[in-house]
Amino acid sequence: MKNKRFLLATIFILVLSLFLAACGSKTEQGSGDSDKGKEGKAEKPKFISIVTGGTGGTYYPLGGSMANIISDATGIQANAEVSGASAENMTTLKDGNAEIAFTQTDIASYAKEGKLMFKDNKVDNVKAIGTLYPETVQIVTTAKSGIKTVDDLKGKKVSVGAPGSGTYANAEQILEVHGIKMDDIDAKHLSFDESTAGIQDGTIDAAFVTAGTPTGAVEGLAATEDVVIVPIEAGKADELISKYPYYAKDEVPSGVYGLTDAVPTVAVLAMLVVRDDLSDDVVYDITKAIFENTNKITHAKGKLIKAEKALNGVGIDVHPGAQRYYDEKGIKAE
Known part of the structure; x- marks a missing residue:
């Protein structure tokens, strides 16, 4: 009787072991498929x-x-x-x-x-x-400032963009091809809104604004002032593009800001x-x-x-x- 009980216990343990092993194998296989799924498709952020x-x-x-x-x-x-x-x-x-x-x-x-x-x-x-x-480089001023060319910016109070902005780099490079250094102007580091507000109240004379046209801040200025966009002539644009190839020729279209004629300038993207x-x-x-x-x-x-x-x-x-x-x-x- 004891031998029979021992044999039955042994068989039971063997069957149980095989069952647990099979379950473990399935669990491991399922885990592997799950991990593969995570690797294959990253979770979408909320x-x-x-x-x-x-x-x-x-x-x-x-x-x-x-x-x-x-x-x-x-x-x-x-x-x-x-x-x-x-x-x-x-x-x-x-x-x-x-x-x-x-x-x-x-x-x-x-x-x-x-x-x-x-x-x-x-x-x-x-x-x-x-x-x-295109991100158009707009040198913005008003008719009453008397500024008509880039050379006229010398000695003037000019916003060259917020600190660390791309507009600052554009201003520096455009002035450079015109033989003007930052030290030749009274540079102010203002946002677009601050720049147009400064032009309106007379605390600055002009501003570099690099943005798609029409730009909201400049449109706001045009509602109360005769806006002038200072041109960048073709020869200087070619010189700029030759040195900095990410520029392209562009223009501010007539009708924008009340302009009667299109104004040549340059742009980045x-x-x-x-x-x-x-x-x-x-x-x-x-x-x-x-x-x-x-x-x-x-x-x-x-x-x-x-x-x-x-x-x-x-x-x-x-x-x-x-x-x-x-x-x-x-x-x-x-």
Whole structure:
């Protein structure tokens, strides 16, 4: 009897062991599949921040429209935030305090290469979504100032942009090709709104404003003053482009700000950049959402934003998620 009991106990233990081993194998296999799933598709963030610019510029209203589009199309709650614009935005992404940013193509290149304002603060964790529209360099003044040429800025109180902004670099380079140094003007570091308010109340004479036209702050000035946009003549524009290839010839159209004639100037390109630690799937969805819903952008610049032009003049690496979208559409840089 004892032997029979021992045999039955042994068989029971053996069967139980085989059962537990089989369960363990299934659990391990299930765990492996789960891990693979996590690796294959990163978790979608619930919130993203888009850093833009000042309330008087173009980035902020555009960012608001794009935040709404992204939220509706992807389910990610996007929020547009006021900021100091291009240069500050690149640093904000570097520090991990936002996911997407507006910037100028020249500033993005400086940041990635560690040049100029990024000499001691190189940005390595940012890639492009795509370019959007020309960022027109507007040298703004009024008829009563008597300023008609870039040379006339010598000795005048001139706003050259908020500290660390892309506008400052544009002002410095444009003055340079005209043989003017920052020390030759009384440089003021003001936002667009502060600049136009200063022109209106007479505390400054002129201001560099690098933004898509029409720019809200300048439109506000034009409501009370006869606005003058100082031209950058073709020869100087060619000289500037030869030394700094991210510029292109542009103009402020007639009718804008009450101008009777178009004014020749130069431009860089506005672009969207993203932290490179966002997954390919998320950036693909964001890129698709923006470029396939440009009709929902309320700002006038929305008409210029086209996927077909988004790879032109980028200047830095494109995020693989954005590139996947362009590849699907057969889009290449021109």
